[in-house]
Amino acid sequence: MTNIHDIAKKSGYSVSTVSRVLNQKQYVSEDARQQIQAVIDELDYVPNDVARDLSRGKTYNIGVVLPYTKHAYFAQILDGIMSEAYKQGYRILVLLSNYDQEKEQEFLEQLRRKAFDALIFTSHGLPLEEIAKYLKYGQIVCCQNPGSINIPAAYTERFNTYVKAFAWLKSKNYQRIAIMQNRDYHESATSEKTIAAYKAVFQKMPDKNLIVNNVSTYQDGYQAAKHYHQTKANPDFVFCNSDDIATGFRQYHLDHNLPIPDYMGQENQLPSQILNFSTIDHHLNKVGEKAFALATSNESKTIRIESDFINRS
Amino acid sequence: MTNIHDIAKKSGYSVSTVSRVLNQKQYVSEDARQQIQAVIDELDYVPNDVARDLSRGKTYNIGVVLPYTKHAYFAQILDGIMSEAYKQGYRILVLLSNYDQEKEQEFLEQLRRKAFDALIFTSHGLPLEEIAKYLKYGQIVCCQNPGSINIPAAYTERFNTYVKAFAWLKSKNYQRIAIMQNRDYHESATSEKTIAAYKAVFQKMPDKNLIVNNVSTYQDGYQAAKHYHQTKANPDFVFCNSDDIATGFRQYHLDHNLPIPDYMGQENQLPSQILNFSTIDHHLNKVGEKAFALATSNESKTIRIESDFINRS
């Protein structure tokens, strides 16, 4: 491979001057510029990005941790991140975690080893305290309310919107409200907000028999419906954690010729639009954009975005 | 930042020996290993990945060009690529092209500048001849049948399956078959196969008034339905290029209280499962896996995968 030294030698100038030409810096005579450019063209030379990255101490790569790609939540945040990234000449590394703490740790180590300039956690399995420890090695942004932990974050405030949704359910006098969650509320901030909002509205904890965890796909929604049916849980409303999941839930009933309890989804995606059920728009594109902006800054602030309850009943 | 030289100096050994310890190579005495490890631990040192990449001439990063993330086609291939990549310790850079030839050219230049080890085009706007020129700078894999162009590829053979689908339409005696496409058949191999299969079955070109191009989302499908309605195109069957699109098409009719012509989708995604319409499974996960395998090899072969017509009528 031809490198900058070859260009220097062949053109008769030094590598510094060649570097100036490559980076269009000032203080190069027109003469030198032309001669050097001629050699560059002749040898079909382009600089090596890795060497440049090493020298500049920056890769223009940013890692984005996603538990999985299929869930609309992550796909939307990723979209917001990528549109901003492209505008600013950054590249995005997609890092699948599946909520595996070891994998997340490995990604943090990669940040530490300077494999990318910053790391965005769209969601995380590791405790935030653990993640925050790596802030000294590079910028980290998370997409959930970090509470008392001092870590940059862009997130949607779900609590108020969940309260609105549950208040509406209360006004409709639903009695047996089922809740599907990605993870248990001890592990997940989102689930915790859900439960807290329920408590705030109904002044009691939701019925344990009506909560199902580990729900994240259409199939899981289908299975959850089966579970409710087999355990005779008998919900009169089901609060699902995505539109896809709500659709899976619905489908189980159709397949088995059962009446469908009322239900709602989240994310305001295609299924809720098609089937016209209520949902919550968390404005995840915006979350992604803001998260990216934080990732390339060295600010340590927290950006909060309000979500919206879309009542289609 | 502490580097390998610091470790060498502080431990009293040379950088070569430190490097051997870091990379767990043989020919290091237990004594040396322990002393060096102690210094590494004390200074909280980790090697710099960029320096390593430069030295090894390899980044373990692979670029994947996608026109957009929302289309199920690309999301599925990407999934296949990523699951393989993780297994083999590679990272994936997601590069959005939007079929913009300049962007695609820029990604090829990034390959040339060694920003990543290989480049996978899930689809491309540039002519393959143009892309193939960059093969001398690094491995490139495309996800379409490259025909006579010599470029590594993993793709689904659509023609036979399209023939099956059209043959079935013919057997049902449909007369006015509409076709939605992502791009015109002069630009896109997929569209070209579609038209060719139609011709093979019906012995004539499809009616131009029934072909709509630039369709790639639910919204586009909705708009296409509007177009057919307003132009009184009156199709009796609509061949859509994804399940989402088919769903948008359907929704237009529901919203306007119109009878829905028969239709089918592609990709075997959630909507066709929910609404139980026919579709085509292109086994895109497998395409992704194979594409990745090619990307990390230096083979120049072509891997063909058969797709399946899923008749739900």
Next chain:
DNA sequence: GTATCTTCTGAAACGGGTTTCAGGTCAAGC
């Protein structure tokens, strides 16, 4: 006429690793 500033240039240090090669020690084989 001299001080000062701008333009242009190159040597060398720097970023931080890996790898080659040469040399030394020591034990086994004959």
Next chain:
DNA sequence: GCTTGACCTGAAACCCGTTTCAGAAGATAC
């Protein structure tokens, strides 16, 4: 006793750029 080979180690070259700094030349200010 000598050869051979395995083990251990370090100097230096290498990967390929960017950046600092010092110096030379020419122009401008006073």
